[in-house]
Amino acid sequence: MRDEINAALKQAMKDKNSNRLSTLRLISAAIKDRDIAARSDGNDARVSDEEVLAILVKMVKQRQESARVYEEGNRLDLSERELSEIVIIEEFLPRQLSAEKTEAVIAQAIADTGAESIRDMGKVMGILKSKYTGQIDFGAAGALVKAALTKN
Structure with missing residues (x-):
């Protein structure tokens, strides 16, 4: 999963897609933060794909909440940015069950x-x-x- 994210990050750099690049960097930073936290707990291994999924799910939920707050505050530009980040993050999540x-x-x-x-x-x-x-x-x-x- 990390490889997919890193490959997408490199492709976004090549494509000069700044919105996608910033979102992918946020994902990468969140994963690295979790790795560092795991190391401080005495675990030398990187976080698992399940934990990466949990990070991504949490990021989607945070952005959904932010988008809702921005819409209530009549800040549609910020809401649209949050929603576009959700689309990018969801590319790495498995399909939702019916x-x-x-x-x-x-x-x-x-x-x-x-x-x-x-x-x-x-x-x-x-x-x-x-x-x-x-x-x-x-x-x-x-x-x-x-x-x-x-x-x-």
Whole structure:
């Protein structure tokens, strides 16, 4: 995944695409920051692709929130910039699962964990996060899991 980002960064430099280049540099910086934090914790290895996915998902969420705030403040120029950064970041994320597939995955996770009540929600969400980071909106998934567990 890092190789993809670095290749895209180099291509943006060659193309002299400043907007894309700045966004890719932000991604690269966020990954390097996480690497440094991991090293300070005593881990010499670079962060995994799963952690890179988590970084990218977090970056998308931050930009969505910023875009919403800018729109409310009638700063459409800044909102458009945030939205364009989201498009670039999402190029490196796996495709989002459809609503039907998300429900099927949640049902499978509930079955795999043997979850029976809302107290087991953490187990279900843990499985979903380990297998589907970047593919599911966990805010929406949490509500679906909660609804499914309260039916039981």
